[in-house]
Amino acid sequence: xxxxxxxxxxxxxxxxxxxxxxxxxxxHATQAMxxxxxxxxxxxxxxxxxxxxLDLTRACLxxxxxxxxxxxxxxxxxxxxxxxxxxxxxxxxxxxxALASGPSARDSRAVALHEQITDYRGAGRPRALxxxxxxxxxxx
Numbered sequence: 001x002x003x004x005x006x007x008x009x010x011x012x013x014x015x016x017x018x019x020x021x022x023x024x025x026x027x028h029a030t031q032a033m034x035x036x037x038x039x040x041x042x043x044x045x046x047x048x049x050x051x052x053x054l055d056l057t058r059a060c061l062x063x064x065x066x067x068x069x070x071x072x073x074x075x076x077x078x079x080x081x082x083x084x085x086x087x088x089x090x091x092x093x094x095x096x097x098a099l100a101s102g103p104s105a106r107d108s109r110a111v112a113l114h115e116q117i118t119d120y121r122g123a124g125r126p127r128a129l130x131x132x133x134x135x136x137x138x139x140x
Contacts, residue, residue, distance in 0.1 A: 006035035010048045013055045022059040029056040047085050050076045054091035061098045066109040069095075073113065077120045084120075092117060 013029035016022070032052040036044050053076050060069035073095070076088070099105065099114045 004035070004039070004043060006032050006039060006043070007045070007048060009035060010052045013052050017055040017058055022062040025055050026059040029053070029059065046079070046083050047087065050079065050083075050085075051087060051091065054088065054095065057095055058091065058098065061095065061102065064102075064104060066104055066107060066113065070109060070113050070116075073116075077116055092121070 009028045009032035013025050013027075013032055016025035016028060029052040033049055033056070036049040036052070053072050057069045057073045057076075060066075060072060096114060096117055099110045099117075102110070104110045
């Protein structure tokens, strides 16, 4: 049984996000995304990669980097409905809360990102992760 470096960095990024160490979360989430993107298709986990993107988005928002948050979040918002998993709900709610209550809440970029997330949420209900993978991409 192997534990790829991409998954290790994804878990570290998520852990650091939870404890509020946004700089360490940024480092590990960025590394996880790079490793998933560069790795072989059969080892790519769209769920883990997207969750790493959500961790990085939260770090960007913590730093007041609305442009970085929008760029990081865009691939998650563009996922086909069948790849939107329930595990995205918690981080998305945290992101929406940060956008609505943060110091940049009235910034047009924050408002636009909030609207994009609202559209994403209205486009289709996330599905639960299953143990059965579809297609060539591994499940999260």
